[in-house]
Amino acid sequence: MSCHFWRSLSLLLCNYNNKTCSSSSSSSSYSSPTSHLARSLSRLVTCRNMSCQSQAPFPTLRTVTLSYSHLQDKNTDLSSKIEEGFGPSGLGILSVTDVPGYSSLRRNLLRLSPRLANLPEEVKKELEDPHSRYNFGWSHGKEKLESGKLDMLKGSFYANPILDRPTTDASLIERYPSYCGSNIWPHSALPELERAFKALGQLMYDVGLMLAHHCDRYVSKVMKMGEDGGLENILLRSRCPKGRLLYYFPTEQSNDNISMSSWCGWHTDHGSLTGLTCGMFMRDAVEIPCPDSAAGLYIRTRTDQIVKVVYGEDEIAYQIGETTEILSRGYLCATPHCVRAPKGQEASGLERSTFALFMQPDWEEKLNFPEKVHIHKDLISSSGALTFGEYTEKLLDKYYHLKT
Protein backbone atom coordinates (compact mmCIF):
# COMPACT_ATOMS: atom_id res chain seq x y z
CA MET A 1 0.00 0.00 0.00
CA SER A 2 1.25 3.47 -0.64
CA CYS A 3 0.64 6.99 0.47
CA HIS A 4 1.99 10.49 0.21
CA PHE A 5 2.07 11.13 3.82
CA TRP A 6 2.57 14.88 4.03
CA ARG A 7 -0.98 15.26 2.96
CA SER A 8 -2.74 11.97 3.21
CA LEU A 9 -1.82 11.41 6.84
CA SER A 10 -4.17 14.19 7.54
CA LEU A 11 -7.10 13.02 5.48
CA LEU A 12 -8.17 11.59 8.78
CA LEU A 13 -7.79 14.88 10.50
CA CYS A 14 -10.92 16.35 9.12
CA ASN A 15 -12.25 16.30 12.67
CA TYR A 16 -10.17 19.43 12.98
CA ASN A 17 -10.36 20.80 16.49
CA ASN A 18 -11.50 24.34 16.06
CA LYS A 19 -12.50 24.69 19.71
CA THR A 20 -8.95 24.33 20.90
CA CYS A 21 -7.84 26.75 18.30
CA SER A 22 -10.25 29.47 19.19
CA SER A 23 -9.89 29.02 22.93
CA SER A 24 -6.16 29.53 22.64
CA SER A 25 -6.87 32.97 21.25
CA SER A 26 -8.60 34.05 24.42
CA SER A 27 -5.30 34.31 26.25
CA SER A 28 -3.84 36.51 23.57
CA SER A 29 -4.20 40.24 23.43
CA TYR A 30 -4.85 40.00 19.71
CA SER A 31 -7.91 41.00 17.80
CA SER A 32 -11.41 39.76 18.52
CA PRO A 33 -13.33 37.39 16.26
CA THR A 34 -15.66 40.28 15.43
CA SER A 35 -12.94 42.46 14.04
CA HIS A 36 -11.65 39.43 12.19
CA LEU A 37 -15.08 38.91 10.66
CA ALA A 38 -15.15 42.51 9.54
CA ARG A 39 -11.78 42.08 7.89
CA SER A 40 -12.82 38.80 6.27
CA LEU A 41 -15.92 40.43 4.87
CA SER A 42 -13.78 43.12 3.38
CA ARG A 43 -12.00 40.36 1.48
CA LEU A 44 -15.23 38.87 0.13
CA VAL A 45 -14.88 38.82 -3.61
CA THR A 46 -17.69 40.35 -5.59
CA CYS A 47 -18.17 38.71 -8.94
CA ARG A 48 -18.82 41.17 -11.73
CA ASN A 49 -17.41 39.42 -14.74
CA MET A 50 -19.04 36.89 -17.04
CA SER A 51 -17.03 33.96 -15.72
CA CYS A 52 -18.80 34.33 -12.40
CA GLN A 53 -22.23 33.69 -13.86
CA SER A 54 -22.41 30.27 -12.26
CA GLN A 55 -22.32 31.66 -8.73
CA ALA A 56 -20.27 29.58 -6.35
CA PRO A 57 -22.50 28.19 -3.61
CA PHE A 58 -19.86 29.09 -1.03
CA PRO A 59 -18.49 32.54 -0.19
CA THR A 60 -15.31 33.41 -2.04
CA LEU A 61 -12.61 35.03 0.09
CA ARG A 62 -9.44 36.77 -0.95
CA THR A 63 -6.31 35.77 0.97
CA VAL A 64 -4.58 38.22 3.33
CA THR A 65 -1.61 39.55 1.34
CA LEU A 66 1.91 40.54 2.32
CA SER A 67 4.29 42.26 -0.04
CA TYR A 68 7.71 40.78 -0.67
CA SER A 69 9.43 44.04 0.22
CA HIS A 70 7.79 44.10 3.65
CA LEU A 71 8.62 40.46 4.21
CA GLN A 72 12.22 41.02 3.29
CA ASP A 73 12.68 43.59 6.02
CA LYS A 74 13.26 41.61 9.21
CA ASN A 75 12.66 44.71 11.32
CA THR A 76 9.13 45.40 10.07
CA ASP A 77 6.54 44.12 12.51
CA LEU A 78 4.06 42.07 10.47
CA SER A 79 2.50 40.33 13.48
CA SER A 80 -0.99 41.60 12.92
CA LYS A 81 -0.99 40.43 9.28
CA ILE A 82 0.44 37.07 10.28
CA GLU A 83 -2.25 36.75 12.92
CA GLU A 84 -4.93 37.76 10.45
CA GLY A 85 -3.82 35.06 8.00
CA PHE A 86 -2.52 32.25 10.19
CA GLY A 87 -3.80 33.00 13.70
CA PRO A 88 -6.64 31.29 15.57
CA SER A 89 -9.32 33.21 13.70
CA GLY A 90 -7.56 33.43 10.35
CA LEU A 91 -8.21 31.34 7.27
CA GLY A 92 -4.81 29.68 7.62
CA ILE A 93 -3.56 30.96 4.29
CA LEU A 94 -1.86 34.13 3.15
CA SER A 95 -0.21 35.15 -0.07
CA VAL A 96 2.94 37.05 -0.91
CA THR A 97 2.83 39.62 -3.71
CA ASP A 98 5.54 41.12 -5.94
CA VAL A 99 8.13 38.37 -5.57
CA PRO A 100 10.84 39.20 -8.13
CA GLY A 101 11.11 36.59 -10.88
CA TYR A 102 8.27 34.44 -9.54
CA SER A 103 5.73 34.72 -12.38
CA SER A 104 8.01 33.38 -15.08
CA LEU A 105 9.42 30.61 -12.87
CA ARG A 106 5.84 29.50 -12.08
CA ARG A 107 4.85 29.46 -15.75
CA ASN A 108 8.02 27.66 -16.81
CA LEU A 109 7.40 24.82 -14.40
CA LEU A 110 3.62 24.50 -14.59
CA ARG A 111 3.75 24.28 -18.38
CA LEU A 112 5.96 21.21 -18.11
CA SER A 113 3.42 19.38 -16.01
CA PRO A 114 1.17 18.12 -18.90
CA ARG A 115 4.28 17.19 -20.86
CA LEU A 116 5.51 15.05 -17.98
CA ALA A 117 2.11 13.46 -17.41
CA ASN A 118 1.80 12.60 -21.10
CA LEU A 119 5.16 10.85 -21.41
CA PRO A 120 4.87 7.19 -22.45
CA GLU A 121 3.91 4.88 -19.59
CA GLU A 122 7.22 3.01 -19.72
CA VAL A 123 9.15 6.27 -19.37
CA LYS A 124 7.09 7.32 -16.33
CA LYS A 125 7.59 3.86 -14.81
CA GLU A 126 11.32 4.51 -14.87
CA LEU A 127 10.68 7.61 -12.78
CA GLU A 128 8.84 5.72 -10.03
CA ASP A 129 10.28 4.92 -6.62
CA PRO A 130 8.23 2.30 -4.75
CA HIS A 131 10.84 2.17 -1.97
CA SER A 132 9.92 5.68 -0.83
CA ARG A 133 6.22 4.82 -1.26
CA TYR A 134 6.35 6.94 -4.40
CA ASN A 135 7.49 10.03 -2.52
CA PHE A 136 10.28 10.67 -5.01
CA GLY A 137 9.74 10.88 -8.78
CA TRP A 138 6.49 10.07 -10.55
CA SER A 139 3.39 8.91 -8.71
CA HIS A 140 0.00 8.16 -10.24
CA GLY A 141 -2.74 5.92 -8.91
CA LYS A 142 -0.79 5.01 -5.79
CA GLU A 143 -2.56 7.09 -3.19
CA LYS A 144 -5.90 6.09 -1.73
CA LEU A 145 -8.84 8.48 -1.67
CA GLU A 146 -11.29 8.84 1.22
CA SER A 147 -13.56 6.40 -0.65
CA GLY A 148 -10.82 3.75 -0.53
CA LYS A 149 -10.39 3.91 -4.32
CA LEU A 150 -7.01 4.67 -5.87
CA ASP A 151 -6.59 8.30 -6.88
CA MET A 152 -6.38 8.25 -10.68
CA LEU A 153 -7.40 11.91 -11.00
CA LYS A 154 -3.97 13.41 -10.59
CA GLY A 155 -0.34 12.60 -11.14
CA SER A 156 2.47 14.03 -9.01
CA PHE A 157 6.17 14.44 -9.40
CA TYR A 158 8.07 14.73 -6.10
CA ALA A 159 11.61 15.98 -5.55
CA ASN A 160 13.69 17.84 -2.99
CA PRO A 161 14.41 21.14 -4.75
CA ILE A 162 17.38 21.99 -2.52
CA LEU A 163 19.34 18.73 -2.11
CA ASP A 164 19.48 15.97 -4.71
CA ARG A 165 20.79 13.52 -2.14
CA PRO A 166 20.16 14.69 1.42
CA THR A 167 22.21 11.86 2.99
CA THR A 168 24.40 8.94 1.99
CA ASP A 169 23.73 7.04 5.22
CA ALA A 170 22.16 3.75 4.09
CA SER A 171 20.48 3.06 7.43
CA LEU A 172 18.76 6.46 7.37
CA ILE A 173 17.62 5.94 3.79
CA GLU A 174 16.19 2.60 4.86
CA ARG A 175 14.47 4.09 7.90
CA TYR A 176 13.08 7.29 6.39
CA PRO A 177 13.00 6.63 2.63
CA SER A 178 10.51 9.37 1.85
CA TYR A 179 12.70 12.04 3.47
CA CYS A 180 16.20 10.65 2.91
CA GLY A 181 15.89 9.23 -0.61
CA SER A 182 17.41 10.79 -3.72
CA ASN A 183 15.81 12.76 -6.51
CA ILE A 184 14.96 11.03 -9.80
CA TRP A 185 15.04 13.39 -12.79
CA PRO A 186 13.84 12.60 -16.34
CA HIS A 187 17.27 13.51 -17.78
CA SER A 188 16.56 12.37 -21.31
CA ALA A 189 12.73 12.45 -21.52
CA LEU A 190 12.21 15.97 -20.13
CA PRO A 191 15.59 17.53 -19.36
CA GLU A 192 14.13 21.01 -18.66
CA LEU A 193 12.21 19.75 -15.67
CA GLU A 194 15.08 19.63 -13.19
CA ARG A 195 16.11 23.24 -13.68
CA ALA A 196 12.57 24.62 -13.67
CA PHE A 197 11.59 22.60 -10.60
CA LYS A 198 14.67 23.60 -8.63
CA ALA A 199 14.41 27.28 -9.58
CA LEU A 200 10.79 27.64 -8.48
CA GLY A 201 11.30 25.40 -5.44
CA GLN A 202 14.31 27.43 -4.28
CA LEU A 203 12.45 30.74 -4.65
CA MET A 204 9.38 29.51 -2.75
CA TYR A 205 11.72 28.08 -0.12
CA ASP A 206 13.54 31.43 0.32
CA VAL A 207 10.28 33.36 0.58
CA GLY A 208 8.94 30.70 2.98
CA LEU A 209 11.93 31.26 5.25
CA MET A 210 11.30 35.02 5.27
CA LEU A 211 7.69 34.35 6.19
CA ALA A 212 8.77 31.92 8.93
CA HIS A 213 10.84 34.70 10.50
CA HIS A 214 7.74 36.90 10.80
CA CYS A 215 5.65 33.97 12.07
CA ASP A 216 8.18 33.56 14.90
CA ARG A 217 7.99 37.22 15.68
CA TYR A 218 4.21 36.99 16.07
CA VAL A 219 4.38 33.78 18.12
CA SER A 220 7.08 35.17 20.42
CA LYS A 221 4.65 37.92 21.47
CA VAL A 222 2.14 35.45 22.77
CA MET A 223 4.26 32.57 24.08
CA LYS A 224 7.79 31.88 25.29
CA MET A 225 9.92 30.42 22.53
CA GLY A 226 13.16 28.49 22.89
CA GLU A 227 16.21 30.00 21.25
CA ASP A 228 16.41 27.55 18.33
CA GLY A 229 12.85 26.34 18.50
CA GLY A 230 11.26 28.84 16.13
CA LEU A 231 9.89 27.95 12.74
CA GLU A 232 12.64 29.78 10.86
CA ASN A 233 15.45 27.86 12.57
CA ILE A 234 13.65 24.55 12.32
CA LEU A 235 13.26 25.04 8.57
CA LEU A 236 16.81 26.31 8.11
CA ARG A 237 18.16 23.14 9.72
CA SER A 238 16.00 20.87 7.60
CA ARG A 239 17.46 18.80 4.79
CA CYS A 240 14.09 17.55 3.55
CA PRO A 241 11.85 20.15 1.96
CA LYS A 242 9.72 18.44 -0.68
CA GLY A 243 8.33 19.87 -3.88
CA ARG A 244 5.30 18.35 -5.58
CA LEU A 245 4.39 19.19 -9.16
CA LEU A 246 0.74 18.25 -9.54
CA TYR A 247 -1.13 17.50 -12.72
CA TYR A 248 -4.90 17.04 -12.56
CA PHE A 249 -5.92 14.99 -15.59
CA PRO A 250 -8.62 16.43 -17.86
CA THR A 251 -12.11 16.07 -16.47
CA GLU A 252 -13.86 13.60 -18.70
CA GLN A 253 -17.50 14.47 -18.50
CA SER A 254 -19.42 17.23 -16.85
CA ASN A 255 -21.04 16.06 -13.68
CA ASP A 256 -23.47 18.42 -12.07
CA ASN A 257 -23.38 16.58 -8.76
CA ILE A 258 -19.67 16.98 -8.45
CA SER A 259 -18.45 16.88 -4.85
CA MET A 260 -16.57 19.64 -3.12
CA SER A 261 -13.36 17.66 -2.87
CA SER A 262 -13.63 16.15 -6.35
CA TRP A 263 -10.00 16.75 -7.39
CA CYS A 264 -8.15 16.62 -4.10
CA GLY A 265 -9.76 15.33 -0.87
CA TRP A 266 -10.05 17.26 2.39
CA HIS A 267 -6.78 17.21 4.30
CA THR A 268 -4.39 19.23 6.44
CA ASP A 269 -0.72 19.25 5.45
CA HIS A 270 1.46 17.37 7.91
CA GLY A 271 4.65 19.47 7.99
CA SER A 272 5.42 23.06 8.93
CA LEU A 273 4.67 25.45 6.09
CA THR A 274 3.39 24.76 2.56
CA GLY A 275 4.01 27.10 -0.37
CA LEU A 276 1.41 26.88 -3.12
CA THR A 277 1.22 28.35 -6.62
CA CYS A 278 -2.09 29.43 -8.06
CA GLY A 279 -3.31 26.54 -10.21
CA MET A 280 -2.95 26.89 -13.99
CA PHE A 281 -5.85 25.61 -16.10
CA MET A 282 -5.11 24.27 -19.56
CA ARG A 283 -6.76 22.56 -22.47
CA ASP A 284 -4.44 20.48 -24.66
CA ALA A 285 -1.55 22.03 -22.75
CA VAL A 286 -2.60 25.61 -23.70
CA GLU A 287 -3.31 27.92 -20.76
CA ILE A 288 -6.92 29.16 -20.52
CA PRO A 289 -8.91 30.98 -17.83
CA CYS A 290 -10.96 28.56 -15.77
CA PRO A 291 -14.55 28.61 -17.11
CA ASP A 292 -16.03 27.56 -13.74
CA SER A 293 -15.57 30.06 -10.92
CA ALA A 294 -16.48 27.38 -8.37
CA ALA A 295 -13.46 25.23 -9.27
CA GLY A 296 -10.26 25.47 -7.24
CA LEU A 297 -9.05 25.62 -3.65
CA TYR A 298 -11.50 25.47 -0.72
CA ILE A 299 -10.77 25.89 2.96
CA ARG A 300 -12.70 24.91 6.07
CA THR A 301 -12.63 27.83 8.48
CA ARG A 302 -12.12 27.65 12.25
CA THR A 303 -15.88 27.92 12.63
CA ASP A 304 -16.49 25.02 10.26
CA GLN A 305 -17.60 27.06 7.29
CA ILE A 306 -16.43 26.18 3.82
CA VAL A 307 -15.09 29.00 1.72
CA LYS A 308 -13.52 29.24 -1.69
CA VAL A 309 -10.18 31.00 -1.50
CA VAL A 310 -8.66 33.06 -4.29
CA TYR A 311 -5.32 34.74 -4.82
CA GLY A 312 -3.55 36.21 -7.83
CA GLU A 313 -1.56 34.01 -10.19
CA ASP A 314 1.47 36.17 -9.46
CA GLU A 315 1.23 35.54 -5.72
CA ILE A 316 2.69 32.67 -3.70
CA ALA A 317 0.25 31.34 -1.11
CA TYR A 318 1.45 29.75 2.14
CA GLN A 319 -0.48 27.48 4.47
CA ILE A 320 0.34 26.23 7.95
CA GLY A 321 0.94 22.51 8.52
CA GLU A 322 -0.05 20.47 11.54
CA THR A 323 3.43 20.28 13.04
CA THR A 324 3.58 24.07 13.27
CA GLU A 325 0.14 24.17 14.84
CA ILE A 326 1.31 21.80 17.58
CA LEU A 327 4.65 23.51 18.21
CA SER A 328 3.08 26.98 18.31
CA ARG A 329 0.33 25.76 20.66
CA GLY A 330 -2.32 26.70 18.18
CA TYR A 331 -1.26 30.32 17.71
CA LEU A 332 -0.48 29.37 14.11
CA CYS A 333 -3.30 27.16 12.88
CA ALA A 334 -3.21 24.44 10.25
CA THR A 335 -5.56 24.66 7.32
CA PRO A 336 -8.01 21.97 6.20
CA HIS A 337 -8.31 22.31 2.43
CA CYS A 338 -9.44 20.52 -0.73
CA VAL A 339 -9.66 21.15 -4.48
CA ARG A 340 -12.87 21.14 -6.46
CA ALA A 341 -12.86 20.15 -10.14
CA PRO A 342 -14.64 22.33 -12.71
CA LYS A 343 -18.05 21.24 -13.94
CA GLY A 344 -20.36 22.10 -16.80
CA GLN A 345 -19.97 21.67 -20.57
CA GLU A 346 -16.93 23.89 -20.85
CA ALA A 347 -15.12 21.90 -18.19
CA SER A 348 -14.63 18.87 -20.33
CA GLY A 349 -11.02 18.33 -21.28
CA LEU A 350 -9.80 20.85 -18.73
CA GLU A 351 -6.52 20.04 -16.98
CA ARG A 352 -4.88 21.79 -14.02
CA SER A 353 -1.25 22.11 -12.96
CA THR A 354 0.10 23.43 -9.71
CA PHE A 355 3.14 23.19 -7.47
CA ALA A 356 3.32 22.72 -3.70
CA LEU A 357 6.45 23.09 -1.58
CA PHE A 358 6.20 21.24 1.73
CA MET A 359 8.64 22.71 4.23
CA GLN A 360 9.06 20.50 7.26
CA PRO A 361 11.52 19.82 10.08
CA ASP A 362 14.59 17.67 9.46
CA TRP A 363 14.06 13.96 10.20
CA GLU A 364 16.56 14.36 13.07
CA GLU A 365 14.95 17.48 14.52
CA LYS A 366 14.00 16.92 18.16
CA LEU A 367 10.49 18.27 18.47
CA ASN A 368 9.96 20.27 21.58
CA PHE A 369 6.28 19.50 22.07
CA PRO A 370 4.33 21.59 24.58
CA GLU A 371 3.09 19.72 27.67
CA LYS A 372 -0.48 20.01 26.54
CA VAL A 373 -1.16 19.34 22.87
CA HIS A 374 -4.55 19.46 21.25
CA ILE A 375 -4.00 17.08 18.34
CA HIS A 376 -2.38 13.61 18.37
CA LYS A 377 -2.37 13.73 22.19
CA ASP A 378 -1.89 9.99 22.58
CA LEU A 379 1.19 9.85 20.35
CA ILE A 380 2.91 12.85 21.77
CA SER A 381 2.31 12.69 25.50
CA SER A 382 3.33 9.04 25.84
CA SER A 383 6.59 9.43 24.00
CA GLY A 384 8.77 12.13 25.57
CA ALA A 385 11.01 13.85 23.03
CA LEU A 386 10.56 12.64 19.48
CA THR A 387 12.41 13.46 16.31
CA PHE A 388 10.31 14.56 13.37
CA GLY A 389 11.19 11.29 11.59
CA GLU A 390 10.01 9.22 14.58
CA TYR A 391 6.89 11.30 15.01
CA THR A 392 5.97 10.82 11.35
CA GLU A 393 6.46 7.06 11.66
CA LYS A 394 4.24 6.93 14.71
CA LEU A 395 1.53 8.77 12.85
CA LEU A 396 1.84 6.39 9.93
CA ASP A 397 1.65 3.38 12.25
CA LYS A 398 -1.37 4.75 14.01
CA TYR A 399 -3.40 5.72 10.97
CA TYR A 400 -2.23 3.37 8.29
CA HIS A 401 -0.55 0.32 9.84
CA LEU A 402 1.60 0.68 6.83
CA LYS A 403 4.84 -1.11 7.59
CA THR A 404 5.43 -2.49 4.11
Ligand SMILES: O=C(O)CCC(=O)C(=O)O
Ligand atom coordinates in the same frame (compact mmCIF):
# COMPACT_ATOMS: atom_id res chain seq x y z
O1 LIG B 1 -3.85 21.44 -5.90
C1 LIG B 1 -3.82 22.26 -5.00
O2 LIG B 1 -4.06 23.46 -5.19
C2 LIG B 1 -3.53 21.82 -3.56
C3 LIG B 1 -2.67 20.61 -3.45
C4 LIG B 1 -2.49 20.19 -2.02
O3 LIG B 1 -3.21 20.60 -1.16
C5 LIG B 1 -1.40 19.27 -1.63
O4 LIG B 1 -0.69 18.76 -2.51
O5 LIG B 1 -1.24 19.05 -0.40
Ligand SMILES: [Fe+2]
Ligand atom coordinates in the same frame (compact mmCIF):
# COMPACT_ATOMS: atom_id res chain seq x y z
FE1 LIG C 1 -2.41 20.22 0.83
